[in-house]
Amino acid sequence: MENYDKSLKKIFKSRLQAIQKLPKIDNNKSIVDILEEKGISRRDFMKWASYMTAYLGLSSSFVPTVAKAAEVADRLPIIWLHMAECTGCSESLLRTDTPTIDSLIFDYISLEYHETIMAASGWQAEQNLEGAIEKYKGKYILMVEGGIPTKLDGHFLTLGAFAKTGQDVAKEAADGAAAIFAIGTCSSFGGIQAAAPNPTGAVPLSEITGKPVINVPGCPPSEKNIVGTLLHYILYGTLPALDAYNRPKWAYENRIHDLCERRGHFDAGEFVQSFGDEGAKKGYCxxxxxxxxxxxxxxxxxxxFNQHTSWPIQAGHGCIGCSEPQFWDKMGPFEEPMADHLFHGPFGGLGADATVDKIGISLLTVTAIGIAAHAAISAVKPPKE
Amino acid sequence: MAQLNESLKIPCKEEEVEFGVAFRWQHWIRALSIVVLAVSGFYLAYPFLSPPVNAEPTGFLYALFRSWHEIFGFVLISVILYKTFLFFFSKQHANERTSLGDFLNPKVWMAQIKYYLLIEKHPAIKGAYNPLQFVAYVSFYIMIFLLILTGLILYTNVYHSGFGGLINGPMRFFESLFGGLSTVRLFHHILTWGIILFVTVHVYMAIYNSIFGKEGGMDAIFSGLKWKKKH
Known part of the structure; x- marks a missing residue:
């Protein structure tokens, strides 16, 4: 274990040195200054660093290394693209009323291009993007928010002064990227845009580039998962351990259900029957x-979310499965259990309101009628012997 | 007395062993498992019972249903594996394998359908099952094996150590083939209905053939013996 830690430290050290040599956008300010300016003490920052260290599954001797990684994060050029999306992922990081260290770091990392927060517009914005792709070729991290429409040659989404399609912009940016993160469910799995009948042919980012894409799904994903993925890349320079859907295992390995605070009520068979009932007040499952x-x-x-304040289930609404592929189609209706899943209009729309049990009972009824008819006829006219 | 016995014997029929003891036991264990699994499964899908009010957090009703579901799930897996072995290797049950010949014979197919449509006599079959029966059983096994697979995927996501941990790798692979855990759950539910429909038709056909076939078809699954017409 010690040897393992030692060799890890060596890798981290050379990674951090290399990143530190990169130029900063604003030479007058560093992440340390920014945090201090915002009233976050060194002590708080180190507490955060030890938290992230544990989170990434490293031993406590790595705390200074992780802190260092956060400090040099502003040197890593990042290009952030917006595709077919609602900007919710960006907004959730940018608009917190009490920003966490994660969101502060996110605000001051070297975002070379980000449509929501950049000052440039029009031709200038176009130039910034092209310039950044050219200048940092093979070095920048590409973060993409939103699904990518592909129908009509991608013309459901055109961007900028040249009216380039989102598909082309994403492809170009992906070609020169050192690492690609799909931020949010839309760019990871297509999200709501890709829900049936998917009129724009929206696809996840991983389908339009041949390069490996790390998916950080969620609607929005928690800031910890975004910044954690970034820190992991800064430290290792490689892909984290991923599950079958390319989600980092350190964040997406367990089910919501496994560590749910209401799990006891689930096993006890104590369920909320309707919103606002006695069970809901008692915090039942x-x-x-x-x-x-x-x-x-x-x-x-x-x-x-929000500095560990609350999350949907704590607030009294079930999980809607937003970090799963095709959750919009697969998890609906959101306020009914999976047993009441509705199918997408089989039999030309006739079956749109059908659940498995409804279809099952109908088939059983037809079977019973068939049996009764066959038995009755056989009783009158027995089969040949 | 001896004369009476003689007169009771049905002259044109002879007793024949249809199902061996192993076959009959696995059939009834399987039948019980299916009933328990279906009932507890519907509870797990939509918990329709609430436990009595209890100040102590000890009435784990949902967990209890899940336990019985799992216990009988593993019982079912065992008997299905055992039955699969019997089908392929048992000498006593070679008549099951012989059915494949009838299944591949279109003439027997037509005759069998005509029998159920009350048009023709029952065809002479060489094996234990007629072609329609054979198709029904093959689809039953396809459904049951898919139920076992989806069941084990759901199991490994709840129990992370022991057997659950051992099968985790391959099961997570199948999970992604299904397209996520919610779809696995949905398939498990749909297949349950397939089994319910199978059981309904199976019971009807067994009674039907027992009444009209006049060979004591229903007795065979209890005593193992059947009265075959002398040919």
Whole structure:
């Protein structure tokens, strides 16, 4: 273990040295200054660093290394693209009323291009993007928010003064990137845009580039998962351990259900029957109210949102499974359990309101009628012997 | 007395062993498992019972249903594996394998359908099952094996150590083939209905053939013996 730690430290050290040599955008300010300016003490910062260290599964001797990684994060050029999306992922990081260290770091990392927060517009913005791709070729991190429409040759989404399609912009940016993160469910799995009938042919980022894409899904993903993925890249320079859907295992290995605070009530069979009932007041399990926690892999039940303040299940609504592929189609209706899943209009729309049980009971009824008819006819006219 | 016995014997039929003891036991263990699994499964899908009010957090009703579901799930897996072995290797049950010949014979197919449509006589079959029966059983096994697979995927996501941990790797692979855990759950539910429909038709056909076939077809699954017409 010690040897393992030693060789890890060596890798981290050379990575950090290399990143430190990169130029900063603003030479007058560093992440340390910014944090101090915002009233975050060195002590708080180190507490945060030890937290992130544990989070990434490293031993406590790595705390200074992780702190260092956060400090040099502003040197790593990042290009952030917006595709077919709602900007919710960016907004959730930018608009917190009490920004966490994660969101402060995110605000001051070297965002070379980010449509929501950049000052440039029009031709100038176009130039910034092209310039950044050219200048940092093979070095920058590409973060993409939103699904990528592909129908009509991608013309459902055109961007900028040249009216380039989102597909082309994303492809170009991906070609020169050192690492690609798909931020949010839309760029990871297509999200709501890709929900049936998917008129724009929206696809996840991983389908339009041949390069490996790290998916950080969620609607929005928690800031810890975004910054943690970035820190992991700064330290290792490689892909983290990923699950079958390319989600980093350190964040997406467990089900919501596994670490849910209401799990005891689930096993006890104590369920909320309707919103606002006695069970809801007592904090019973939300399974019958359609909680999709048992089918969703994420760390919300441990991490929560807004500085660990709360999360949907704590607030009294079930999980909707937003970090799962095609959650919009697969998890609906959101306030009904999976047993009441509705199918997408089989039999030309006739079956749109059908659940498995409804279809099952109908087939059983038809079978019973068939049996009764066959038995009755056989009784009158027995089969030949 | 001896005369009476003689007169009771049905002259044109002879007793024949249809199902061996191993076969009959696995059939009834399986039948019980299916009933327990279906009932507890519907509870797990939509918990329709609430436990009595208890100040102590000890009434784990949902966990209890899940336990019985898992216990009978593993019982079912065992008997299904055992039955699969019997089908392929048992000498006593070679008549099951012989059915494949009838299954591949289109003439027997037509005759069998005509029998159920009350048009023709029952065809002479060489094996234990007629072609329609054979198809029904093959689809039953396909459904049951998919139920076992989806069941084990759901199991490994709840129990991370022991057997659950051992099968985790391959099961997570199948999980992604299904397209996520929620879809696995949905398939498990749909397949349950397939089994319910199978059981309904199976019981009807067993009774039907027992009444009209006049060979004591229903007795065979209890005593193992069947009265075959002398040919």
């Amino acid at each position: 939300l399974y019958k109210m359609g909680c999709k926690g048992p089918y969703t892999f994420n760390n919300c039940s441990k991490e929560r």
